[in-house]
Amino acid sequence: MNFRVKCCGLQFENPLVLASGYLGVTGASLANVAKNGAGGVTSKTLFMEERAGYPNPTSLTFPGGLINAMGLSGEGIRNAKAEFETYRNLAPDCPILGSVGGKTLKELVECAEIMDTYPVDLIELNLSCPSGADEKELPFSCDPDITAKITRAVRKVTRKPISVKLSPKAYRIGEIAQRAEAEGADAITAVNGMGPGMLIDIRMRAPSLGNKVGDVSGQALKPIALGCVYEIYEHVKIPIIGTGGIVNGNDAIEMLMAGATLLGIGSAIAYYDLKAFAMIQEKIKRFMEEEGFKDISDLVGIAHKR
Numbered sequence: 629m630n631f632r633v634k635c636c637g638l639q640f641e642n643p644l645v646l647a648s649g650y651l652g653v654t655g656a657s658l659a660n661v662a663k664n665g666a667g668g669v670t671s672k673t674l675f676m677e678e679r680a681g682y683p684n685p686t687s688l689t690f691p692g693g694l695i696n697a698m699g700l701s702g703e704g705i706r707n708a709k710a711e712f713e714t715y716r717n718l719a720p721d722c723p724i725l726g727s728v729g730g731k732t733l734k735e736l737v738e739c740a741e742i743m744d745t746y747p748v749d750l751i752e753l754n755l756s757c758p759s760g761a762d763e764k765e766l767p768f769s770c771d772p773d774i775t776a777k778i779t780r781a782v783r784k785v786t787r788k789p790i791s792v793k794l795s796p797k798a799y800r801i802g803e804i805a806q807r808a809e810a811e812g813a814d815a816i817t818a819v820n821g822m823g824p825g826m827l828i829d830i831r832m833r834a835p836s837l838g839n840k841v842g843d844v845s846g847q848a849l850k851p852i853a854l855g856c857v858y859e860i861y862e863h864v865k866i867p868i869i870g871t872g873g874i875v876n877g878n879d880a881i882e883m884l885m886a887g888a889t890l891l892g893i894g895s896a897i898a899y900y901d902l903k904a905f906a907m908i909q910e911k912i913k914r915f916m917e918e919e920g921f922k923d924i925s926d927l928v929g930i931a932h933k934r
């Protein structure tokens with residue numbers, strides 16, 4: 629049975645890729661994820677400047693998933709080079725996607741230019757976090773023209789493969805993905821969290837998150853993410869990194885059938901720790917055996933054939 633995936637010219641031992649952000653950006657922690665069975669890893673989104681992020685709590689679980697408002701915290705991209713080098717030494721054969729963000733087109737392009745010089749295999753353009761000063765502004769990827777403009781600008785500064793990460797808040801996400809493809813994107817990552825959402829602490833009589841509102845991920849996001857990936861698959865030829873609510877084998881298989889070539893894993897780690905990678909792989913393999921699939925690629929997009 630073939631479980632390997634070739635995507636954007638890169639070889640992944642299996643289709644499961646750590647989604648951006650969930651486990652930070654240190655090279656050692658990302659390499660530990662690779663050691664625990666991920667086929668690839670994505671760094672946390674890096675911006676030009678260092679950011680403190682929002683007050684705690686920044687991430688909470690609830691019965692249907694997770695809600696987070698990190699506030700784009702992290703070291704600036706210029707301080708992160710050593711972490712990518714550490715990763716490369718510790719996990720030379722497991723592809724790493726370097727995620728970049730920006731409050732402006734200029735910042736995004738500058739970050740991509742810097743990421744291009746780092747030992748990453750693919751640059752993920754995070755166009756799916758809020759573009760303005762707070763969570764209430766729409767992400768860049770909700771606007772097809774802005775998505776096209778940023779993709780075009782980044783395409784000019786790197787020869788590495790680019791994946792454009794989209795937001796589920798977008799209207800007509802398939803057409804947005806198509807615009808990114810037309811401007812030279814090599815893949816689409818779909819999707820980031822959905823929101824703004826809220827939890828309320830009834831004893832405190834106040835919103836639970838430090839930032840009050842945040843993005844929902846995990847199980848609650850799954851049907852939305854699947855719908856987005858299904859729609860995108862009908863609009864583009866480039867591969868999709870299907871992300872959102874994959875917490876078990878069944879979710880993973882649904883995402884493949886909707887059209888994803890690779891599968892982003894984030895919130896599942898909150899429930900199953902790094903064992904999530906081995907557990908999900910085992911379930912996909914068992915399904916393939918039971919149903920007579922010889923190659924993982926045979927599952928991709930088959931929900932469209934009926």
Ligand SMILES: Cc1cc2nc3c(=O)[nH]c(=O)nc-3n(C[C@H](O)[C@H](O)[C@H](O)COP(=O)(O)O)c2cc1C
Nearest residue numbers: 647648649673696754819820845846872873894895
């Ligand atoms: C705590 C946390 C931090 C995240 N940080 C980032 C980030 O830095 N960049 C990004 O593109 N997505 C970020 N995400 C979104 C995830 O990469 C992913 O798109 C989303 O959580 C949906 O996948 P999931 O349901 O498997 O978690 C973050 C999600 C969580 C829960």
